[in-house]
Amino acid sequence: MLLGALPSIALAIVVRRLWFHPLSKFPGPKIWAASRLPYVISLIKGTLNRDMLRFHEMYGGIIRLAPNELSFAQEQAWKDIYSYRPGHKETKKDPVWYIAPNSMPQNIVTTTDRKVRARMRKLLSPSFNEQSLLKQQPVLEAYAEILMNRLKDLTAASEAKGEGVVVNMLDWVNFFTVDVIGDLALGESFNCLQGSAYHPWVRTLHNFLKGMVYASVARFFPLTESLLQAMLPRQVLEKQKVHIDFTNEKILQRLESKADRPDFITPFLNEMNSHTEKMSLGEIQSTFAIVLVAGSETTATSLCGTLFELAKNPLVQEKLYLALRSRFQSEAEITAEATKGIPYLDAVINEALRLCFAIPGGLPRVVPEGGDTYVGEFVPGGTSISIRPYVVLRSNKYFTKPNDYVPERWLPAEERPAQFAADNLAVSQPFSVGPTNCLGKPLAWAEMRLLIARVIWFYDISMVKERPFDWDSQRIIMVVEKNPLWLKLKPRKS
Numbered sequence: 001m002l003l004g005a006l007p008s009i010a011l012a013i014v015v016r017r018l019w020f021h022p023l024s025k026f027p028g029p030k031i032w033a034a035s036r037l038p039y040v041i042s043l044i045k046g047t048l049n050r051d052m053l054r055f056h057e058m059y060g061g062i063i064r065l066a067p068n069e070l071s072f073a074q075e076q077a078w079k080d081i082y083s084y085r086p087g088h089k090e091t092k093k094d095p096v097w098y099i100a101p102n103s104m105p106q107n108i109v110t111t112t113d114r115k116v117r118a119r120m121r122k123l124l125s126p127s128f129n130e131q132s133l134l135k136q137q138p139v140l141e142a143y144a145e146i147l148m149n150r151l152k153d154l155t156a157a158s159e160a161k162g163e164g165v166v167v168n169m170l171d172w173v174n175f176f177t178v179d180v181i182g183d184l185a186l187g188e189s190f191n192c193l194q195g196s197a198y199h200p201w202v203r204t205l206h207n208f209l210k211g212m213v214y215a216s217v218a219r220f221f222p223l224t225e226s227l228l229q230a231m232l233p234r235q236v237l238e239k240q241k242v243h244i245d246f247t248n249e250k251i252l253q254r255l256e257s258k259a260d261r262p263d264f265i266t267p268f269l270n271e272m273n274s275h276t277e278k279m280s281l282g283e284i285q286s287t288f289a290i291v292l293v294a295g296s297e298t299t300a301t302s303l304c305g306t307l308f309e310l311a312k313n314p315l316v317q318e319k320l321y322l323a324l325r326s327r328f329q330s331e332a333e334i335t336a337e338a339t340k341g342i343p344y345l346d347a348v349i350n351e352a353l354r355l356c357f358a359i360p361g362g363l364p365r366v367v368p369e370g371g372d373t374y375v376g377e378f379v380p381g382g383t384s385i386s387i388r389p390y391v392v393l394r395s396n397k398y399f400t401k402p403n404d405y406v407p408e409r410w411l412p413a414e415e416r417p418a419q420f421a422a423d424n425l426a427v428s429q430p431f432s433v434g435p436t437n438c439l440g441k442p443l444a445w446a447e448m449r450l451l452i453a454r455v456i457w458f459y460d461i462s463m464v465k466e467r468p469f470d471w472d473s474q475r476i477i478m479v480v481e482k483n484p485l486w487l488k489l490k491p492r493k494s
């Protein structure tokens with residue numbers, strides 16, 4: 001009886017969603033507005049970004065992407081969705097996406113509670129301020145040195161012949177970023193650079209994120225959520241557990257050691273001692289577990305993007321090399337502190353952050369009860385909303401030649417070519433804005449400046465014809481599933 005009625009119920013739901021729903025006035029692909037399924041299929045296939053680019057081009061700046069979801073491709077969305085707006089309720093992180101995995105306590109990234117986040121940010125902020133970064137810089141420099149030594153070992157053999165060597169730079173930036181984050185968050189390196197190989201933890205890292213995305217997908221269908229959770233790939237969940245157990249153990253060891261090190265833990269523990277509102281052990285473990293991921297995955301993506309663009313654009317690379325030459329006399333002078341304030345280096349990185357955004361899948365939020373206005377449109381409470389950086393950053397509404405890699409658009413106004421003078425640079429917010437913006441931004445910039453400067457000082461890098469690489473055809477499951485980046489490294493003749 002009930003089974004027989006199912007087609008009519010389904011039809012009634014579709015009719016309501018398409019014509020009688022509060023979001024019916026927003027344009028978008030009808031089949032996506034009728035059911036969450038097309039969205040989920042595109043998400044799992046890793047093509048959601050390309051679909052969204054297509055839909056925004058077809059339907060405009062605000063589109064309906066699912067029965068209860070709107071997507072924004074407009075600058076104002078940064079202010080309205082993510083920034084603090086006096087007189088408005090907070091647009092919180094969407095709990096479909098932000099839940100700590102494996103029943104861990106909520107952490108700084110996943111919590112949707114403003115007070116909890118404020119408490120955690122207060123305790124963690126000293127680990128990420130300029131004073132702590134100054135102490136952390138020698139750690140970055142030590143790993144950059146090992147990386148350069150490893151690369152030099154690889155290229156030394158061919159140096160006499162001046163040929164250069166083909167290297168998968170994805171591996172090397174992964175090794176660098178995880179060794180740095182291991183040292184700073186756990187008190188010990190993963191020794192990937194020393195061993196020129198992935199530590200098993202790094203292999204479980206991508207599964208950790210994938211597991212979080214798969215769990216979110218199940219939450220889209222509340223009636224069948226438990227069934228879908230039970231159907232999630234066992235292997236992904238098991239690897240996620242291994243990852244968490246390992247991290248918990250290491251964090252506990254670091255906390256118990258009470259060592260005074262130039263890492264995140266020392267300033268954090270000092271701050272904990274001077275506050276009555278603390279974090280529980282579970283919250284600390286959950287937070288540092290996610291910091292390990294947030295701090296390495298994104299930086300690796302941004303570094304890969306920058307190296308890829310430099311290899312593809314030899315004239316830009318040459319200009320960067322000359323800028324470095326005019327600043328430094330020798331490789332030893334290239335420290336994290338000394339790479340600050342080189343406009344062309346910052347422009348090269350900023351432009352890569354624009355085209356190779358590290359979290360292109362969006363930063364999902366949910367409209368508070370009672371609804372609110374976003375980009376001039378009233379949106380009902382409970383609607384899932386997000387800016388689509390991938391679409392915004394490639395829009396000719398904001399950038400001249402949006403798909404071209406042009407670092408010059410980021411130069412100070414007096415040096416910027418007239419053609420790019422009207423570019424809206426503020427629309428590029430790789431670290432997000434407002435009370436949930438990135439805590440690790442200064443550290444990420446220090447890592448990127450140092451590594452790019454060191455590599456380009458020593459090497460001429462180029463693409464390898466036989467091993468093509470295309471940024472935009474990589475799969476995106478919220479973050480970029482990066483393909484190997486094979487580049488030819490040729491030592492420069494000084």
Ligand code: HEM
Nearest residue numbers: 109294295298299302358363430431432436438439440444
């Ligand atoms: C180029 C590298 C990086 C990029 C592009 C980046 C980007 C972002 C973005 C877009 C967010 C907001 C996420 C959201 O709203 O869901 C975020 C949050 C965060 N990032 Fe980063 N990040 C980078 C590096 C780092 C590093 C190195 C660390 C720390 C070691 C870090 C720690 C965090 C933390 C703790 C948050 C959560 C802040 C909060 O919700 O209060 N990130 N990051």
